[in-house]
Amino acid sequence: MSATATRPDESSANTLLKRFTAIPLKWRFVGFITLLAIAPFFTNNNYILRILGNVCMFSTLAVALNVVVGYAGLLDLGFVAFFGLGAYLYGLLSSPQLSALINACLGDRASAEFLFIVPGWFSLIVVALVSVGFGLSLGSPSLRLSGDYLAIVTLGFGLIFVQLSNTLDRVEFPGCQQPLNLTGGANGLLNIEPLRFFGFELQTVTHYFYALLIWMGIVLIAVHRLNQSRLGRAWRSMGEDALAAEIMGMPTRRLKLLAFATGSAISGVTGGIFAAWQGSAFPQNFSVDVLINMYAMMVLGGIGNLAGSVLGASVLSIIPELLRSPELIRMIFYVGLGAGLMLVKPRRNGLAVLIGVIVFGLIVKWIVGAAAPDLLSGPTLKVAAESISTAFERFSQQFGIFVQGWILLLKDSTLIGNLAFVVLVPALIALSRLKASRLKLIVTVPVLYLLAFVWESRLTAEPAVTRLLLVGSLLVVMMIFRPHGLLGQRKVEIA
Amino acid sequence: MQDFLAQLPQQIINGLTLGSVYALIALGYSMVYGILQLLNFAHGDVYMVGAYIGFGVLTALLPLIDTGLWPAMVILLMILAAMIGCGLLGVGIEWFAYRPLRNSPRIVPLISALGTSILIQNAVQLTLTAQFRVYKTEKLIALDSGLRLGDLAYISTTRALVILAAIVLMIALTYLVQRTKMGRAMRAVAIDREAAATMGVDVDRIIVFTFFIGSALAGGAGVLTGLVFPRIFHTMGFNAGLKGFTAAVVGGIGNIPGAMLGGMLLGVVEAFTTGFVSPTFKEAITFFVLIVFLLVRPRGLLGSTALQKV
Numbered sequence: 001m002s003a004t005a006t007r008p009d010e011s012s013a014n015t016l017l018k019r020f021t022a023i024p025l026k027w028r029f030v031g032f033i034t035l036l037a038i039a040p041f042f043t044n045n046n047y048i049l050r051i052l053g054n055v056c057m058f059s060t061l062a063v064a065l066n067v068v069v070g071y072a073g074l075l076d077l078g079f080v081a082f083f084g085l086g087a088y089l090y091g092l093l094s095s096p097q098l099s100a101l102i103n104a105c106l107g108d109r110a111s112a113e114f115l116f117i118v119p120g121w122f123s124l125i126v127v128a129l130v131s132v133g134f135g136l137s138l139g140s141p142s143l144r145l146s147g148d149y150l151a152i153v154t155l156g157f158g159l160i161f162v163q164l165s166n167t168l169d170r171v172e173f174p175g176c177q178q179p180l181n182l183t184g185g186a187n188g189l190l191n192i193e194p195l196r197f198f199g200f201e202l203q204t205v206t207h208y209f210y211a212l213l214i215w216m217g218i219v220l221i222a223v224h225r226l227n228q229s230r231l232g233r234a235w236r237s238m239g240e241d242a243l244a245a246e247i248m249g250m251p252t253r254r255l256k257l258l259a260f261a262t263g264s265a266i267s268g269v270t271g272g273i274f275a276a277w278q279g280s281a282f283p284q285n286f287s288v289d290v291l292i293n294m295y296a297m298m299v300l301g302g303i304g305n306l307a308g309s310v311l312g313a314s315v316l317s318i319i320p321e322l323l324r325s326p327e328l329i330r331m332i333f334y335v336g337l338g339a340g341l342m343l344v345k346p347r348r349n350g351l352a353v354l355i356g357v358i359v360f361g362l363i364v365k366w367i368v369g370a371a372a373p374d375l376l377s378g379p380t381l382k383v384a385a386e387s388i389s390t391a392f393e394r395f396s397q398q399f400g401i402f403v404q405g406w407i408l409l410l411k412d413s414t415l416i417g418n419l420a421f422v423v424l425v426p427a428l429i430a431l432s433r434l435k436a437s438r439l440k441l442i443v444t445v446p447v448l449y450l451l452a453f454v455w456e457s458r459l460t461a462e463p464a465v466t467r468l469l470l471v472g473s474l475l476v477v478m479m480i481f482r483p484h485g486l487l488g489q490r491k492v493e494i495a
Numbered sequence: 496m497q498d499f500l501a502q503l504p505q506q507i508i509n510g511l512t513l514g515s516v517y518a519l520i521a522l523g524y525s526m527v528y529g530i531l532q533l534l535n536f537a538h539g540d541v542y543m544v545g546a547y548i549g550f551g552v553l554t555a556l557l558p559l560i561d562t563g564l565w566p567a568m569v570i571l572l573m574i575l576a577a578m579i580g581c582g583l584l585g586v587g588i589e590w591f592a593y594r595p596l597r598n599s600p601r602i603v604p605l606i607s608a609l610g611t612s613i614l615i616q617n618a619v620q621l622t623l624t625a626q627f628r629v630y631k632t633e634k635l636i637a638l639d640s641g642l643r644l645g646d647l648a649y650i651s652t653t654r655a656l657v658i659l660a661a662i663v664l665m666i667a668l669t670y671l672v673q674r675t676k677m678g679r680a681m682r683a684v685a686i687d688r689e690a691a692a693t694m695g696v697d698v699d700r701i702i703v704f705t706f707f708i709g710s711a712l713a714g715g716a717g718v719l720t721g722l723v724f725p726r727i728f729h730t731m732g733f734n735a736g737l738k739g740f741t742a743a744v745v746g747g748i749g750n751i752p753g754a755m756l757g758g759m760l761l762g763v764v765e766a767f768t769t770g771f772v773s774p775t776f777k778e779a780i781t782f783f784v785l786i787v788f789l790l791v792r793p794r795g796l797l798g799s800t801a802l803q804k805v
Contacts, residue, residue, distance in 0.1 A: 075602065141786070144793050147601065148534055152744050153789055155737070156782035163779045288733070292609055299606050418622040425618065429591050458621060468617045475610025480595045483603045 017487070025224075028307065033217055040206045049205045053277070054317045056212035057270060060219050062297040062309035064266035067223060069295075070304035071232065072259035073239030075147065077291065078138060078154035081161035082264040084286030085134060086127045086271025088165060091189035091281045092182070093118040093126060100181075107177030120195040124272045131268025132261045139260030143253050146242070158291065165283040188282035195276040208277040215273060216310075219266055224306060226262070235259055236304070296475055302488020311486060316471070323467050326460055327396040333455060334403060337448070349441055356445040357452070361406035364449070368408060375410055407449075407456050417457030424450050499771065504648035506770040507763060512654045512723060514762020515661030519716035520739025521746065521754035522668065523585075523709030529685040529749035530705050532601070536608035537588055539736015540615040541710045544584055545577040545717025546727040547619065550628050552576045557634060566635040570722070574660065577714035585710025586703050594699075612732075619729040630725035657719045664715055665755055668708070672751060681705060685749065713739075734778075738765075741785050747798020756796055761785075 020028075039052055061083060068076045092098055099114040118126075141153050169185030183189060195202045195211065202208055226232050238245040238255050246252045275281045297316050301308025323329045344350035369376055410416055427447045434440040459466040478485070520542055527535045552573045560566060592611045596604045632653060641651040672678035683691040684701045692698045720735070721727050738761060746757025761781065768780045789795075 069602070075605075141790055145789060148528075148748070149744065149789060149793060151534070152740060153786050156741075156786050159737070160779045160782050163776070167775045167779075292613070295606065295609065299602075303602065421618070421622060426587070429587070462621055465617045465621045468613055469621070472610045472613030472617065476592050476607050476614065479599075479603050479607040479610070480592075483596070483599055 029220065032310070033213065036213055037210075040209065044206075046205045049209050051318060051321050053205065053209040053212050055314045056209065056216045057274060058294070058297060058313035058317050059310040060212070060216045060270050061267055061294055062301070062313045063216075063219055063223050063306055064263045064270070065294050065298050066304065066306065066309050067226075067235070067266075068259050068263035070298065070309075071227065071235040071239055072256060073242065074256060074259060075151040076154045076260070076263070077151050078157035078161070079263065079267065080286050080288070080291040080294065081158040082131050082135065082267040083271040083274070083290075084161055084165065084281075084283075085264075086131055086268030087275035087281040087285065088183060088189065088271075089127045089130055089268075090120070090123045090272035090275045091192045093123040094120050094193040094276070095189060095191050097181075097184075097189060097191075104178045104180055105173065105176035109177070117193055120193055120272075120276055121197055124195075124269055127268050127272040128265050131264045134268075135260040135262075135264030136257055138264075139257045143256060155288075158288065162283050162287055165286070183283075186283065188280050189275075190280050192275050192279050192281065194279070195273065202276070208273070211273060212270075212277075215270065220306060220310070223262075223266075227306070231255075231258065239304075293471075296471060299475070299485055300478060302485025305485065305488045308485050308487035319470075320467050323463055323470075326463070327393065327400060329463070329466075330400055330403065330460065331396050334399070334452075337452075353441060353444050353448065357448045358406050360445050360449050361408070361452070365406060365408055376408075403452075404456070407452055410457065413457035414461075417454060417461075420450055421454045421458055424454050501647075502770055504644065506766045508648055508650055508654065509770070510763030510766030511759060512657050512762070513765055514742075514759035515658050516716045516720050516723075516735070516758075517738050517742045517761050518755045518758025519661055519664060519712045519719070520735060521742035521758045522665070522751065523713045524740050524743040525746070525748055525751060525754040526681075526705050526709045528743070529751075530681065530688075530702060531593070531604075533593065533604050534608060534740070535588075535593075535709075536605070536736070537592070537611040537615060538709070538713055539732035539734075539739065540612050540619075541581050541585055541588070541732070542713040542717045542720075542735055542739070543727070543729065543732030544615065544619065545581045545714030546721045546731065547623065547628070547717075548577040548580045548714065549573040549718035549721050550630060550727060553630060553635075557631065560634060569635060570656070570718075573718050574715050577718045578711040579714075581714025581717070582707040582711035585706040585713075588710075589703060589706040612736075616729055616732065623729065625729060627726050627728050630721040630727065632722050632725055635722075653722050657723055660715070660719055664712060668712070669751070671708070677701075677704060738781075741782070745785065745788060745795055747795030750795070750797045753795060753797035760796075 023031075036052060036056070040049060043049070065076075065079055068074050068079065094117055096115070096117065098118065099116050102114045138154065138157055141150070145153060165183045166186055168182040169187075170179040171182055173180050195208075202211055227236075234245070234250050234255055235258075237248070238250060238252055242252055245255075271286075274285075278285075293316065297312035298309050299312070300315060301310065301312030322332060338354060341350035341354050344353070365376075424447070427450065431440070431443060431447050434443065459469070520538065523538050523541070524535060527533060527538070553569065556564065556569050556572065560569065588611055592607045593604055596607055636652050636656070638651070641649055642655065643649050670678075672681060680691070680696045680701050681704070683694070683696055684698055688698055691701075716735075717727075720731075739758070742758040742761040743754045744757070745761060746753030746755070748754075764784055765777060765781050768774075768777050772780060
């Protein structure tokens, strides 16, 4: 009998969190920024830098969303429209589009053709001001509406934005000779000028990465200071209970409008930088999917927690990119599965299940091989010596071969894989509801095997779908087991 | 003006067809909201699954029609299968995604609902691919059969069927809620969950039942949509769910007759926009009307002004 009482594994994660939060906030912030800032010295791979730029951009957006939803408690589902508004406004001003519009409108009445482009820094200022204006005008209904009604109105605003950016490419305008192409429709706005500050033009991905990093730093400091201030305290108390805050004499009207204005200004400017970075703006960049992504980032990190928003944005920007490589995704999946099993309280149970799954797989493979050998296909992975360079890639290749050793590989896996998927979903749900017992351990083995089989036969074949399936289950599972997010504080609801 | 008047009856018929589908979806939203104060964002995807179940039944039974199976029978079976399948799906969703989250802050089940919606959509895409599927309605109902009302309007049999089926379902629902023991319990839980529990109502059972009924209506709506607008696809639930939700809000969320009225109204507004203004700006104008409407009447058409107790 092992008498050494091991502490429950949940607490090890919590001690890690405690140690992390024990570091002064200032140092955590400086450390994180420095870590990102030195990244371009280690790689000049544009793909990686682009992902890091996305991390900065989405962190900024998640922080801005946090001000509106996390602090002020306003469920704003039109948030992504401000991001898009910033991008489109910047694109309209700082590209040949605006002069083309004026030329089209005046037609042959003009004495000369206009050809001018508004400088980027000036456009950003305009974007910030206009975003504040739109934030206030969208915020004003929030004074009358509450909760879900506000959510639907803002969602409607977001959808109207996407639809208008998709359709405003042939607008008949009174007094104009030709129909105006405001947004470029589904083809998007193209040829957007890069940003230029004091004679320095941002051209490469690295430049934009640094621009977004600096912008993120500014926003983080500003929002943190705001949160500590009188205004931030007022926001948070309003978010907790708007009625109580009003009774305590807080100007809730003004507080709500300020929250909307702050959030939309930040996301508008971020959108402007995004447009300059991409050199283009398309309607689908600002669709509801992006909004869901932003909410997932904020929620994953913990609502109302700035570091959490940054963490959530980093995780959800990086993981989908990792999922693009089939070898890497396989490693992550099985290592994650194994690690999950090791978290099962008595370790030997987890180990037993792991071994059980492999043995189960070998038996199934042997039975199918004996009964219907022509259904089986050979391993899809072969040891390729020359083309593979790094040790890691060789290792992941080996790992894949090991996995395929005990998983059923079928020639026509689509249909059976689909059926297995349909069986798997209720099986997983039922498993999650079983109470811990010997029966649960035994049932876990075939269900996990089924999961691995579906993974190999269907999910790796459709990486885009798999990504979204994972995001969806992450949201649900997260809400069930840790609704306060990774870094957030658990809220106690008093009825 | 002449043109407007000539088109008016036809557009009203189009609007009522759309509206009955929206109303059926809105009912599910409204019932769940009335009981749990929860926005079930996965509701639109339940509707989509209903359309697919109907498609599956239709595809399976098509060969039998030539051997003498009544088309009316097929339609009935499609609707029934979709209603039962979706009802069970709704119960599953409640069990999996919402029940563990009772009594948590409002945003928590909302995020879980978003996650469930993503899960259902992608599960369907994974198993059935992202292709369009097309209902072969013409095999069931002859396309040119229909009722011509003079020069004014033309009601195809399909549209008449959709409107009729929706009305039948709504009457059945009203009977269920107003006249049966289960319905009384549902109303009691909606008014005050704790008080109902102390009076001996099994609240969990009522919630499951509500999810079943609401999702079944959405499944029926899915099949009816498929009959009129035959192309179905895995993301169709998003827009429809949004419209259903809008209709529920317009009618006053939590209010059953309100949801029906709101759905019909929304359908007519959308048909008028398509017919008289511009089909391109259909969605934008519909949502604009919604926003203006909510600003004028924040609690919806039939919703009562909720007094907040502290």
